Amino acid sequence: MDKYSLIKHKEKNQGFFYPSFFPKTRQAQAWSLDIVIAIVIFTVGIMILYVYSINNLARSDESLDNLFYEGNVAAELILSDDSYGILDGYEVNQSRLNNFNSSYDLRKASIGVTRNFYFTIDDLEIDGNAVEYIGVKPVTTSNLIQVNRITIYKNKPVKFKLYIWD
Numbered sequence: 001m002d003k004y005s006l007i008k009h010k011e012k013n014q015g016f017f018y019p020s021f022f023p024k025t026r027q028a029q030a031w032s033l034d035i036v037i038a039i040v041i042f043t044v045g046i047m048i049l050y051v052y053s054i055n056n057l058a059r060s061d062e063s064l065d066n067l068f069y070e071g072n073v074a075a076e077l078i079l080s081d082d083s084y085g086i087l088d089g090y091e092v093n094q095s096r097l098n099n100f101n102s103s104y105d106l107r108k109a110s111i112g113v114t115r116n117f118y119f120t121i122d123d124l125e126i127d128g129n130a131v132e133y134i135g136v137k138p139v140t141t142s143n144l145i146q147v148n149r150i151t152i153y154k155n156k157p158v159k160f161k162l163y164i165w166d
Contacts, residue, residue, distance in 0.1 A: 063166065064143060070113050071147040071164040077111040078119065079149055079160060084110045092121065092153040101126045101134045117164040121153050141165040 078100070081087045084107055086096045100107050108117070118135025125131065138144065142165075149160040 064145070067115070067143055067145045067164055067166065068147075070115055071117070071145045071162055074111055074113045074117055074164060075119075075147045075149050075160070075162045078162070079151055087151070090152055091155075092151055094125070097134070098127055101131075104135055113164070115164050115166065117162055119160060119162040121151070121160055122158040123154065135163075138163075138165050 078085055079087055081089060084100075086092055086100050088096065116136045116138070118133045118137050120133045123130070124134070126134070144163060144165040147162040147164070149162075150157055151160045152158070
């Protein structure tokens with residue numbers, strides 16, 4: 001084998017000395033270009049989906065955080081002995097409870113809650129009649145938050161449950 005045989009047979013030896021990832025025919029070049037473009041489009045699509053899902057999740061968490069905040073504030077203010085609360089000392093005052101039921105919209109505005117809510121207490125009575133809840137019950141809702149507290153009603157400890165929703 002002489003020293004010029006490698007140069008004369010350059011085409012045969014190109015794969016060994018100069019490996020090529022892309023074939024040298026026009027059809028193969030177009031096919032490989034299609035694959036590269038498809039991979040780029042797929043990658044961009046996945047990145048857009050990822051960014052969208054992260055942003056959507058952040059909005060959902062923010063909405064739930066606001067619901068939890070408003071629910072806790074509403075529960076604390078309703079179970080207070082201020083002018084808009086239903087407690088007298090540490091016990092539920094029946095006349096304040098009756099008054100809260102009769103002026104729900106006014107009380108809702110006075111405690112600064114923007115969303116509708118309702119609350120229940122074990123053995124709840126309004127004007128001597130047993131009722132299930134005070135407030136507005138949701139027909140349909142996407143997010144419903146429950147806030148629980150313990151209070152004293154009719155000289156026994158009871159569970160106060162406040163429900164607030166979007």
